[in-house]
Amino acid sequence: MSLSLTRGAQAALLVLAVAVITRLLGGQMAWLVGWPEALTVPMTEWVGAAVGSFLSVFKPIARFFSLLLSYPMTWIGALLGYAPWPLVLGGVTALGWMIGGLRLAALGFFGLGFVVLSGYWAESMNTLALVVVSVPLALVTGAAIGILAYEYPRLKGPVQALLDIMQTVPTFAYLTPLLVLFGFGPVVGLIASAIYAAPPMARNVLLGLERVEHEIREAAVMSGGTRRQQLFLVELPAATTQIMVGINQSLMAALSMVIIAAVIGGFDDIGWEVLLTMRKALFGQSFLAGLVIVVFAVVIDRMSGALALQRPAQDRRVAWAMLAAGLAVSGWALAAGWNPDGVAAFDGVADRVDDAVGRFTATNGAALDAVKNNAMFYGLLPLRIGLADAVLPFTWGFSWTAKHGAIFYGATAAIAGFLVWRGHLTAGLVIGVLAIMLETGISQLPWPVVIVGAGALGWVSGGWKLTRLVVILLGLILISGLWERALLSLYLSGASVVACAILGGALGLWGAVSETAWRVLRPVCDLLQTIPLFVFLIPVLMFFQIGEFSAFLAICLYAIVPMIRYTRHGLINTPEELIEAAQATGAGRWQTLFEVRAPYAAPTILLGLNQTILYAFAMLVIAALIGTTGLGQSIYLALGQADVGLGVTAGAAMAILALVADRLVQGFAEERRRALGL
Structure with a gap:
């Protein structure tokens, strides 16, 4: 039997060696387990001071921009808020007909009809106002970034890196600096939504332009048009399908972010209603408000997604008839004094859901607790703090001792040895690394194991360049105190x-x-x-x-x-x-x-x-x-x-x-x- 020391085997052997050393010497050398406090950089304070100084300089400009954005949002909010719901319902149904025929018209009618019956019409219109203002801002910004990266290839790499960062930064992290910069209010949610929704548009515009066929570009050049004419009259129209995909993704990202922004708001939108009812443990109302969000998301997703597909032309007279019907019902409702803000037909249903959930949890509380506790005690807890700390009489029925550790590592060595004997050297070494991780726990892993392990994975998957990137980035977290x-x-x-x-x-x-x-x-x-x-x-x-x-x-x-x-x-x-x-x-x-x-x-x-x-x-x-x-x-x-x-x-x-x-x-x-x- 001959074993070839592949790149994967070399990496696994290195990680296993580091893990064994830190496991054996960690008790005597505390710095092998935890990064020394004396070497920790006060990154949070430094970043806070730097960003605070930056924000203080640009705060007046940001507040002015916030004031400007508040006007269209107020106008659109007032327009949607005062518009009778039958008119909005008719308009959405007509739009669905024009985009996708009877199927999307029915989706728009029944979807918005559910919102009307939910009693959350006013809150839904406030949410929709945020989306209506933030999405055009995101689309214009994203399209400009995509076109810029396409026109200047040297910028493509930096732009894609920027888009990666924008899409990997957690959604809540956007809100803290924006809150300081733009102040409290719905405009913060609007701007955060636009920032979060711009990258999908930028990526799809760039991808669509890159996929335009070479013959089309040559025809545009041969026609004698300027570069601007070639771009806007030929290449962008040729990339329409991919751009429509970007519009769909931006719409969904904007809606998701607007809901999240309710955490800092309380501007009487549907996201705030969900958060408020969850905090009060009114799960029936929370579930109903959540369903309203889901209905909005489904309607927006299906209608915007249909724009990217080939579709037959629809009879415009049908759409005008739907809109006219909504207008007529609106006039009758206003004249009759009928509730223009929705019907609130599900209030009793929400109460019954609360009662049903209460009865179900009371009846099946022991089973639910058993599921949760078993998952925690036998799965999540050992992964977090390791078998040596998680196995207790209270959880597993016995305490973890040195004898159990010896048995555990003995069994691991037997399995790893069998794999090596069968010619799977890398798999055997990986089993050893995983065993140490499970016995120690992920949250208590010594920092050299994590840094070296991630660097080794980077070396196997992408070479030394990726290894350097991984080690440097994780090193920044290590020295930051986080x-x-x-x-x-x-x-x-x-x-x-x-x-x-x-x-x-x-x-x-x-x-x-x-x-x-x-x-x-x-x-x-x-x-x-x-x-x-x-x-x-x-x-x-x-x-x-x-x-x-x-x-x-x-x-x-x-x-x-x-x-x-x-x-x-x-x-x-x-x-x-x-x-x-x-x-x-x-x-x-x-x-x-x-x-x-x-x-x-x-x-x-x-x-x-x-x-x-x-x-x-x-x-x-x-x-x-x-x-x-x-x-x-x-x-x-x-x-x-x-x-x-x-x-x-x-x-x-x-x-x-x-x-x-x-x-x-x-x-x-x-x-x-x-x-x-x-």
């Missing part, structure tokens, strides 16, 4: 990603082998991807109350969809010639699936894992509202205290973790693509 909180965030997001990878991968596999299963899974995935982040907190709070397990479930609900979609997509898009070759050699269905389809789908599945990681980090900050620890809690506390230094540094640390994970997974996906010759 290391312990970063590890807590890494623990919870990591546990959620593992759960999503296992369950989402299994569901994606199920959807790939069964069309019936995919017909069930697809609408569920569509719905989960449409729901704004905020709303995921409601169902978990209903049944499991505030706590780490509820946060874990909320993150999983939000982050699992990419894993399902990309796994299925990768498995069903294997080239037919590969499948035919496997079948010709006598391979069965499952053998073909795992030995042909799965390896070919690996880059796509890794891309889904990458998206799941980014989704998990995004949701982690929102989950701070229901009792998580770590960087998300720091960002939320900084928002409440208007602590710009803590908000910016904690947000930057969270963005660094997400960016490092993103680059590592992308590196492995690229390596797999090269191996497959793609």
Whole structure:
């Protein structure tokens, strides 16, 4: 038997050696476990002072800009607020007809009809006013950035790096400096929404322009037009489909951010209503308000998404008739003194939901507690603080002793030895590293293990350049004093990603082998991807109350969809010639699936894992509202205290973790693509 020391084996051996050294010598050398306090840089204070000085200089300009934006928002808010709901309902139905025919017209009618019946019409119009003002600002800004990066290729790299940062910085982290800069009020939510929604537009404009066919560009040049005419009259129209995708994504991002911005507001919008009712434990009202947000998101998503598709022309007379019907009903309603602000037909339903939830939790409280406690004591807690601290008589029925540690490491050594004997040296070494991590706990891992481990992964996936980037970025977190909180965030997001990878991968596999299963899974995935982040907190709070397990479930609900979609997509898009070759050699269905389809789908599945990681980090900050620890809690506390230094540094640390994970997974996906010759 001969073992080749591959790059992966070398990296795993290095990490295992560092882990063993820190485990054995950590008791005598405290600096191997925790970064010395004397070497910690007061990054929060420095950043707070620097950003505070910057904000103080630009605050007058920002306040003036805020004043200017308040006018269109006030006007549009008044227009939507005073417009009779039958007129708005007729207008949305007519718009749906023009975009997508009867199907979208029905969606608009029944969707807005639900909002009317919910009794949250006024709050919904306030939310819609924020979206209506913020989205054009985001679209213009994003389109300008995309065009600039396209016209000046030297700027493409920096622009893409800036967009990466904008999309990895947690949503709450935007709000703290904006709150100081622009002052309290709905304009802060509007600007935060525009900033958050601009990157999708920029990316899609750049992608659309790059995909314009060369023949079209040549025809524009041959026509003798100026560069501006070529861009605006030929290339941008040719990229319309991709740009419409960007508009759809920007709309959804803006709606999601507007809801989150309610945390600092209380401007009587639907997001504030959700937050207020959740705080009062009025889950029926909270669920109803959350459904209103979901309905808005579905209607906006489907209608804006249809703009990117080829569609037949619709009869304009039907649209005018729908609008006229809304106008006529509005006139009759106003003349009759009928409630112009909605019907509030579900008030009793919300109360009954509260009663039903109360009865259900009272009846099944023991079962719900058992699910939560078992998940915490046998899963999350050992991952966080390690088996040596988590295994107690209260939790596992016995205490962890040196004997148990010896048995644990002995079993690990046996498994690792078997894998090495079978020729899987890298897998055996990785088992050893994982065993030390599990026995120690992620939140208590010595800093050299994390730094060296991440650097080693970077070396395997992307070479020395990625290694330097990873080590430098994590080193900044280490010296900033946020290391312990970063590890807590890494623990919870990591546990959620593992759960999503296992369950989402299994569901994606199920959807790939069964069309019936995919017909069930697809609408569920569509719905989960449409729901704004905020709303995921409601169902978990209903049944499991505030706590780490509820946060874990909320993150999983939000982050699992990419894993399902990309796994299925990768498995069903294997080239037919590969499948035919496997079948010709006598391979069965499952053998073909795992030995042909799965390896070919690996880059796509890794891309889904990458998206799941980014989704998990995004949701982690929102989950701070229901009792998580770590960087998300720091960002939320900084928002409440208007602590710009803590908000910016904690947000930057969270963005660094997400960016490092993103680059590592992308590196492995690229390596797999090269191996497959793609």
